[in-house]
Amino acid sequence: MKSDSDEPLDLRTLNQPAPETPEDLEDLALGEDYALNPEFVPMVVDALDRGDAERLRDLLGALHPADIADLMGFLSADGREELLPHLDPEALAEILSELDTEIREEVLEHVPSAILAKALGEMESDDAADVVDDLEEDKKAQVLAAMPEMERAAIETSLAYGDETAGRLMQREVVxxxxxxxxxxxxxxxxxxxxxxxxxxxxxxxxxxxxxxxxxxxxxxxxxxxxxxxxxxxxxxxxxxxxxxxxxxxxxxxxxxxxxxxxxxxxxxxxxxxxxxxxxxxxxxxxxxxxxxxxxGVTDVGRDAGVWGIVRSRLPWLLINTLTAALSVSVIRAFEGEIVKLALLAVLMPIVASLGGNAGTQTLAVAVRALASRELSAVNAVRTVSREMMVGLLNGLCLALATGTALFVLFHDIRLSIAFGLALVLNLFVASLAGALVPLALEKAGRDPAVSSSIFVTFVTDFTGFFGFLGLAALILL
Amino acid sequence: MKSDSDEPLDLRTLNQPAPETPEDLEDLALGEDYALNPEFVPMVVDALDRGDAERLRDLLGALHPADIADLMGFLSADGREELLPHLDPEALAEILSELDTEIREEVLEHVPSAILAKALGEMESDDAADVVDDLEEDKKAQVLAAMPEMERAAIETSLAYGDETAGRLMQREVVxxxxxxxxxxxxxxxxxxxxxxxxxxxxxxxxxxxxxxxxxxxxxxxxxxxxxxxxxxxxxxxxxxxxxxxxxxxxxxxxxxxxxxxxxxxxxxxxxxxxxxxxxxxxxxxxxxxxxxxxxGVTDVGRDAGVWGIVRSRLPWLLINTLTAALSVSVIRAFEGEIVKLALLAVLMPIVASLGGNAGTQTLAVAVRALASRELSAVNAVRTVSREMMVGLLNGLCLALATGTALFVLFHDIRLSIAFGLALVLNLFVASLAGALVPLALEKAGRDPAVSSSIFVTFVTDFTGFFGFLGLAALILL
CATH class of the missing domain: 3.10.580.10 (CBS-domain)
Incomplete structure (x- = not known):
């Protein structure tokens, strides 16, 4: 299946008509790592452009249906439509099961209902139901009508179960x-x-x-x-x-x-x-x-989404972040007088906020992972949170010592070092607490602890960072 | 296997001596979701404290070896040591295969070499090799010496393969x-x-x-x-x-x-x-x-690591972040004069940096995911990066419009709105570019694109955020 040679492929020879054997093509199709070779895709595009059906059959013959699905992901929508008639009808069933939802929806529009009904008959009931679920209502009715009674019933039963349940995942065929x-x-x-x-x-x-x-x-x-x-x-x-x-x-x-x-x-x-x-x-x-x-803070829109689809999947999160950022920086306004007196405060405050954010993200990632693998549960929640608080304190102390010393060397003001160091310890402590408690609370409320927890944690650490440092500076320094 | 009743468990009755049947205990041991019931762990601890061997046998009898491994994760190190002699020697083999590395290393110290040699004989060669790999050198020699020649050879062959290779993962037993x-x-x-x-x-x-x-x-x-x-x-x-x-x-x-x-x-x-x-x-x-x-930015140290172990796994990342943060805020020093003139700049600049950071993290997560699933490769790298750049521009424009308007309502200064908006567009564009290019570059260099990419991206967006906004403000406003 794989090329034994490590020599780079010579692109000039690749586009020539081809004295290649089927084995050569197989060697060429996949890299050492079983991923599609970047050089192989343009060969397919070239054959499509030339409408060379024989060449396409040779090229596709070198691929497993899962690899053809991969290949389709790298083609344009037009390329996929052109490729469809060249696919072996039996292979189509397997390829459809492998395609990403977004690409599949688009491809399905171009497959005639009769061929689709046949392909669905080749699939296991769970895969067939997934495909039917992606069809538009009109076509869904047409395709189901074209299927034998038994197969249609199996698919309709499967679709009656909720998304992401065992019922949808299972195949009805058992021994x-x-x-x-x-x-x-x-x-x-x-x-x-x-x-x-x-x-x-x-x-x-x-x-x-x-x-x-x-x-x-x-x-x-x-x-x-x-x-x-x-x-x-x-x-x-x-x-x-x-x-x-x-x-x-x-x-x-x-x-x-x-x-x-x-x-x-x-x-x-x-x-x-x-x-x-x-x-x-x-x-x-x-x-x-x-x-x-x-x-x-991203929802998956698939690799083939258009620019606007991606913008819609990301902008809401950024807008929420704008609001929380506005909220946390509003605390800075209360200290404008201090900043005018000592502009250095404006230089240093982002460091305190940023380190808090990083420490909070660390704790958050660990907690989300542990919740997902059930290593963190009601049994050890208290122990875990107290340990995180200790870690936050110790990390804060270490950083405070390092940065406090560096600041003293630079600015020769021990009070500045103390205000900065104390603010760091406070913020890292709060960061650890929030990083552990927020996902635990979301989980307890029956929500996904990975969704939206980072927005809470970042808000808390930004707010504490700005307020803590500027407040302490106002008290100690000015 | 599971309780049919949804009624809350009555804790007062649980700690009583027990008129429970084995089925009751099985119902009690696991929750609806097949995770260990939080109430079950204290029952085991209680039996351990009382040294009640019979009760322990009943309790452990209700559990699958994988659940006993879970249970051990929730016990203290002392609790685990006390539990060991109560374990059925055959079950020990399965439990050892299931334990987290850190806990296993600790548990293995307390298992006598002869018993361990026997347990290893019950395992598949890959699992046995993993366990032997966790032993200290002295004990490893003792245990291997106590095993039959064939089994020892199988384990030694397996250990000769590199960590995380197919050779280590495989079992030698085939048909x-x-x-x-x-x-x-x-x-x-x-x-x-x-x-x-x-x-x-x-x-x-x-x-x-x-x-x-x-x-x-x-x-x-x-x-x-x-x-x-x-x-x-x-x-x-x-x-x-x-x-x-x-x-x-x-x-x-x-x-x-x-x-x-x-x-x-x-x-x-x-x-x-x-x-x-x-x-x-x-x-x-x-x-x-x-x-x-x-x-x-965390390395996994296991759920049972001590506070110092955790600190050591997180502090290096925070120290690197301190340095990059210091580097990016140093640009603010150049604008101290402007900040003294208009302290509002200090209030607004963190928003620009923070939104850039968020947008960069979004792109980064998408790119890391796509690289891991091979959806992103040399074939579509250029297309993906250009699409991300467009998304960054559009997100930036939308945010600039929203925030620019809000700022104008608040401060009635169109030049402030323009400087802020332009800085946002710039930073979101740069964020998308960095979020896509950094993991691609790491992957191309043969490095793990998930490791250390966020530090680069955050540095770029902080720097661009501060420099872009303060620079534009200095040009347009002051």
């Missing part, structure tokens, strides 16, 4: 067996029903007569046990996932218990589907991205 | 079959060798005579195929992982191709082990945490 079966009976059944089974499965769920899961037999255990072994003997305990559980909790459970698949049950306990770990990897990536962006 | 075997021959082999197989496996790797993987037969395909089917017919293409690949790249590949397991190969192509997706979930969680913490 279940009654608890009185033997390994041999189960294998015979699987061989008979081969066409009806999910493409891949990792557990056979053992169910009681009311279809409630009582255990799971890992397929590797089935394979290595004798035919006469009862399922009940090799089955393991299962962790049932309620159909309305939030996907972040599902991911936590998969991670904690190292699950490969888990049965999803209705409120009554009946087995209705399963979630497999490969879906969870996607959820974890998503949640990871959400936390990083939320802490920075 | 391989020659390509000329049928499904029936393979199943017979698995039944015969049942004792030697990994506890769970998802693929049988099909190898050529030189033990190079040529494909993989998913176990679910083995189960549903007829005994006479040749392996070569049901096997699928494999994605080989080189033994020295970085674990973050391995995680990227698993996520991209939805892999459940993948063969790990030596430079010559020989199969030496496998990586399974449950190990990857851990890696993704780790990388997620690293990015969030790195952007905030």
């Amino acid at each position: 279940a067996a009654p608890q009185f079966w033997t390994v041999g009976q189960t294998i015979d059944h699987l061989r008979r029903e081969s066409d009806e089974l999910p493409e891949l499965f990792f557990d056979v769920y053992v169910v009681d007569p009311s279809y409630k899961p009582v255990g799971a037999a890992p397929v590797s255990h089935l394979l290595r046990s004798n035919r006469s072994t009862p399922l009940a003997q090799i089955m393991e305990q299962v962790t049932e996932i309620p159909v309305d559980m939030d996907q972040e909790e599902v991911a936590y459970i998969f991670d904690k218990y190292h699950l490969i698949s888990a049965p999803v049950v209705e409120p009554g306990g009946r087995l209705v589907g399963q979630i497999t770990v490969d879906d969870i990897v996607g959820v974890i990536q998503e949640e990871r991205e959400e936390d990083i962006l939320a802490l920075a | 391989a079959a020659p390509q000329f075997w049928t499904v029936g021959q393979t199943i017979d082999h698995l039944r015969r060798e049942s004792d030697e197989l990994p506890e769970l496996f998802f693929d049988v790797y099909v190898v050529d005579p030189s033990y190079k993987p040529v494909g993989a037969a998913p176990v679910s395909h083995l189960l549903r195929s007829n005994r006479s089917t040749p392996l070569a017919q049901i096997m699928e293409q494999v994605t080989e992982i080189p033994v020295d690949m970085d674990q973050e790249e391995v995680a990227y590949i698993f996520d991209k191709y939805h892999l459940i397991s993948a063969p790990v190969v030596e430079p010559g192509g020989r199969l030496v082990g496998q990586i399974t997706v449950d190990d990857i979930v851990g890696v993704i969680q780790e990388e997620r945490e690293e990015d969030i913490l790195a952007l905030a």
Whole structure:
């Protein structure tokens, strides 16, 4: 799959008609790190521009559907539309599952309903539901009407569950067996029903007569046990996932218990589907991205959003920040007299505010991470907050000592050093307190601790920084 | 596993001797969200204090080893030491695999070498190597000496691979079959060798005579195929992982191709082990945490670090920030004369700097996320940076309009509004540029774009904010 040579690619030869074999193209398509080679994209664009269908087939043939989805992300909207007719209809199903929502919505507009209905039939029910959910109402009706009754029902049931719940994440295709079966009976059944089974499965769920899961037999255990072994003997305990559980909790459970698949049950306990770990990897990536962006005050609009879409996703946060900044600097107005007397105060006050902000952000990031991994909870909240307060005090003292000394060397005024140092200690203490308490309070209120916590913390540290330093300076210096 | 009742727990009854059944305890141990119940931890502490071995056995019996590892995180170091002798020796192996490094290092000091050697024998080779790596040199030698030759060799081989590489992540236990075997021959082999197989496996790797993987037969395909089917017919293409690949790249590949397991190969192509997706979930969680913490300037020291440990992990970043802050405020000194003439400048300049910082952080978070998911690469770097510059300009214009108007209402000075607005546009433009270019440059230099990028960006936006606003004010206003 990968090139063994580290030599740089010669771009002059790449655009020539091509004496390349399919293997050459595969080597060329992906870099050492399995990411698309930057050189490969212009080759596709070139073939699209020339309308060279044969060349396109060779190029796309070198790619896994996931790589074609990646490739589409690097093309323009026009390029994607031109590429669509060149895609193998079966591959389209897989590619659609891989595309980012924003790009998928746009691509779906250009896929005829009949082809789409066929592609959806190839997908697992959870992926198909995701795609249908992205369709416009008219097209959704058309596409569903073009699908066989069973498949349509599966998708409609899936869509009835809330966004980001286990019900939406699960696939309805499961392998279940009654608890009185033997390994041999189960294998015979699987061989008979081969066409009806999910493409891949990792557990056979053992169910009681009311279809409630009582255990799971890992397929590797089935394979290595004798035919006469009862399922009940090799089955393991299962962790049932309620159909309305939030996907972040599902991911936590998969991670904690190292699950490969888990049965999803209705409120009554009946087995209705399963979630497999490969879906969870996607959820974890998503949640990871959400936390990083939320802490920075951005909502994800996808890589292909237009400039105005991005502006709309960022401007509200900046406007809120303008208001809180206006609020915290308003305290400076009360000290204008002092600043006129000693303009150096205006020079130094941003340092106090900025270091408080940094210390607060550190504590905040640690707290958000610990809350997400459940390392921080009601059990150790008090201990954690007191420890953070100690850390804030000590960091403040160390910084005060360092900067106080530096200021004394520069300005030979011990009172200035003292006012600055005390303000730093105060602000770092407050920063640690706020950095730990704000996310804890948001979590307790049932809110996402990553969203909007940094705005509170920055406001607190700015305000304390300005007020503390100017106030102490007014008291001690002037 | 979970309580069906939503009624609050009555703490008075919880600490009474206990007419509870094992099921009651299980209900009590975990909350709805499968996290440890805050009420459960004091019950364990109480039993430890009273030295009530029977009660402890009941309490621990209600927990999965992963939950006991969680529980240990909430206990004090003394509590953990007291708990150790009460742990079932087999469970110890699983618990050790689950513990955070810092806590594990401390716990390992109190586990006798003989017991530890036994526990290591129960683990998969990758987990066992991780534990051995945490031992002090003396104890490591003792423990390895107490292990059977084969197990010791496996651990030593694993430790020879670099930290965070595929070699360290992989388990050496794999199931391989020659390509000329049928499904029936393979199943017979698995039944015969049942004792030697990994506890769970998802693929049988099909190898050529030189033990190079040529494909993989998913176990679910083995189960549903007829005994006479040749392996070569049901096997699928494999994605080989080189033994020295970085674990973050391995995680990227698993996520991209939805892999459940993948063969790990030596430079010559020989199969030496496998990586399974449950190990990857851990890696993704780790990388997620690293990015969030790195952007905030913290290194992870674990939840049980002492106050000084935490101070040491955060103070260096704050000291660097002090220096960059000193550098950027030094520009204010040049404008002390202007500030004395119009103290309002000192009030307004932090807003310009702060909004620039926020806009820069937004762009930075988006860029770091996009780089991590390979959505941003050499292919679209120029397009992304130009789009960010446009976003910065537009955000700046919108903010300038809003704040300029507000300032005019407050101070009736159009020149003040203009100087402030222009400075905002300038700083938001620069912020977007820096927020996109800094992580791209770090990535290109082979560095982690999340580490230390925020310090550059904040420095740039502070400097531009102060210099831009005060400079423009001096030109336009005074």
